[in-house]
Amino acid sequence: xxxxxxxxxxxxxxxxxxxxxxxxxxxxxxxxxxxxxxxxxxxxxxxxxxxxxxxxxxxxxxxxxxxxxxxxxxxxxxxxxxxxxxxxxxxxxxxxxxxxxxxxxxxxxxxxxxxxxxxxxxxxxxxxxxxxxxxxxxxxxxxxxxxxxxxxxxxxxxxxxxxxxxxxxxxxxxxxxxxxxxxxxxxxxxxxxxxx
Amino acid sequence: xxxxxxxxxxxxxxxxxxxxxxxxxxxxxxxxxxxxxxxxxxxxxxxxxxxxxxxxxxxxxxxxxxxxxxxxxxxxxxxxxxxxxxxxxxxxxxxxxxxxxxxxxxxxxxxxxxxxxxxxxxxxxxxxxxxxxxxxxxxxxxxxxxxxxxxxxxxxxxxxxxxxxxxxxxxxxxxxxxxxxxxxxxxxxxxxxxxx
Numbered sequence: 429x430x431x432x433x434x435x436x437x438x439x440x441x442x443x444x445x446x447x448x449x450x451x452x453x454x455x456x457x458x459x460x461x462x463x464x465x466x467x468x469x470x471x472x473x474x475x476x477x478x479x480x481x482x483x484x485x486x487x488x489x490x491x492x493x494x495x496x497x498x499x500x501x502x503x504x505x506x507x508x509x510x511x512x513x514x515x516x517x518x519x520x521x522x523x524x525x526x527x528x529x530x531x532x533x534x535x536x537x538x539x540x541x542x543x544x545x546x547x548x549x550x551x552x553x554x555x556x557x558x559x560x561x562x563x564x565x566x567x568x569x570x571x572x573x574x575x576x577x578x579x580x581x582x583x584x585x586x587x588x589x590x591x592x593x594x595x596x597x598x599x600x601x602x603x604x605x606x607x608x609x610x611x612x613x614x615x616x617x618x619x620x621x622x623x624x
Numbered sequence: 625x626x627x628x629x630x631x632x633x634x635x636x637x638x639x640x641x642x643x644x645x646x647x648x649x650x651x652x653x654x655x656x657x658x659x660x661x662x663x664x665x666x667x668x669x670x671x672x673x674x675x676x677x678x679x680x681x682x683x684x685x686x687x688x689x690x691x692x693x694x695x696x697x698x699x700x701x702x703x704x705x706x707x708x709x710x711x712x713x714x715x716x717x718x719x720x721x722x723x724x725x726x727x728x729x730x731x732x733x734x735x736x737x738x739x740x741x742x743x744x745x746x747x748x749x750x751x752x753x754x755x756x757x758x759x760x761x762x763x764x765x766x767x768x769x770x771x772x773x774x775x776x777x778x779x780x781x782x783x784x785x786x787x788x789x790x791x792x793x794x795x796x797x798x799x800x801x802x803x804x805x806x807x808x809x810x811x812x813x814x815x816x817x818x819x820x
Contacts, residue, residue: 451708451740466751473752473764476799477651477792495752500800526756533801567758578808602812609769612760616745618738619682 453478458489465493472498480505497526509540520551525565528555529572536579545579552576567608570601634666642779642786644672645806647793651711657718660790661725667788668729674778675726676771678791679709679719680735681742688735692727708740722790731788734778736771743767756802765803768795772809779810 453474456463472487472495479486483505490498496515503509513534519527532551535544552572559565573595580589596602613620638644646663648656664675680688684704691697701723705716726733738746743763750760761769771789778785789796789806797805 469752470747470762473762473800477794480650480652497752497756497800504794504799530801533798537798564757571758574812605769608760609766612746612749612766613770616742616749618742618745 453482458485465490465495468493469495469498472501476501476504497530500530503540509534513540523558525555525559525568528558529568532572532575536575545583549576549579552579566599567601567604570596570599570604574601632662634663635670638667638670638672643775643789643810644787645789645791645796647791647796649793651709651792652715653712654714654718657715657722660722664722664725664731664788665729667786668731671784672786672788673732674734674785674787675731676734676736676775676778676787676789677719677722678737678767678771678789678795679705680723680733681737681739682735682770682774683739685735688723688733691723692733695727698724734774734787736774736789736791738763738767738770758802762803764795764799768804768806768809771795772806775806775810 454471456467456471458468458471468486469490472483472490475483475486484502487498487502490501496519499512499515500509503512513531516527516530516534520531521527528551532548532555533539534541535551536548537543552575555572556569559569562569573592577589577592577596580586580592610620634644644663644667646660648660650656664672680701681704684701687697687700691701698720702716702720705719709716709719723733743766746761746763746766750762752762754760755762755765771791775787775789778787791806795806797807799805
């Protein structure tokens with residue numbers, strides 16, 4: 429595939445008025461007792477792009493109601509991932525897939541920790557060993573093989589890369605992803621084909 | 625920031641890439657859109673043919689094409705920015721100028737996004753725990769998947785097609801660990817198309 433270049437415009441913000449996020453960010457009352465935990469977490473995620481001034485408020489509430497992963501959103505916004513990494517470490521040590529994978533991605537991407545692809549590989553393999561054959565984890569297992577394929581490709585270990593690519597090819601990961609996407613879009617009444 | 629960086633050379637940065645993603649690190653400052661206008665002018669000169677943007681929904685593609693063809697009907701596009709993209713001072717106008725500039729330099733304009741109603745329907749169908757386990761996709765991921773499919777369709781149509789995409793940077797790259805960014809989704813789509 430030809431090159432893909434991501435150019436990130438990262439000018440510092442000279443003037444940053446309170447943003448009017450419009451309806452991309454629903455105006456929920458954080459103190460509403462009827463607000464579901466899922467809605468709180470969704471507000472946290474949406475605030476990253478649409479209401480950064482409200483991010484810490486929503487994500488801290490999401491953390492309080494049980495979503496430790498909300499700390500990642502705070503970390504992406506503030507640049508300080510220390511609390512998030514510590515929490516991921518704790519959950520990883522408990523053998524929880526969410527924690528193991530979160531830590532693996534942190535080391536893979538070099539986000540909040542120094543990049544360490546070998547540590548990432550170890551964690552991804554730990555997850556695979558723990559979740560082999562578990563139907564509930566089928567998609568994440570295949571996605572992990574895809575991550576390992578990309579890492580080994582970057583390391584130049586094409587034999588290992590091919591091994592992991594074989595797994596997600598043989599398990600129709602891309603096709604399964606497409607099928608999930610189409611099903612969701614059909615059920616939501618969204619046209620599937622591009623309008624091009 | 626007390627110094628304007630005039631050293632940016634988009635032509636050099638793009639090289640022979642067929643896809644360039646310009647990722648604004650915040651939707652709030654108008655200045656990023658004006659910087660993108662500079663980029664479009666330079667990239668058109670080196671053969672880029674399409675301009676795709678997050679800030680217009682696919683359902684408006686007909687109106688976009690009408691404006692592109694005739695120069696009329698821009699008010700519908702500006703109205704959309706005014707209603708949904710009022711992130712800060714002069715931001716809707718700046719998005720409008722970006723669309724005008726793309727038309728003026730001769731780039732074919734592509735409206736990438738879902739509508740807000742479609743995003744809400746997707747989020748209603750997939751809570752955080754299921755999205756993290758990749759049993760379904762949240763609206764952020766669905767948007768990325770749909771955009772990647774659209775972009776790949778354009779790139780695969782003709783070898784001469786080269787695309788500039790304008791979006792928030794958290795679409796261009798992976799946001800949370802379970803939310804793939806366009807940088808990997810477009811590559812995976814390309815591998816699938818070519819049978820690799």
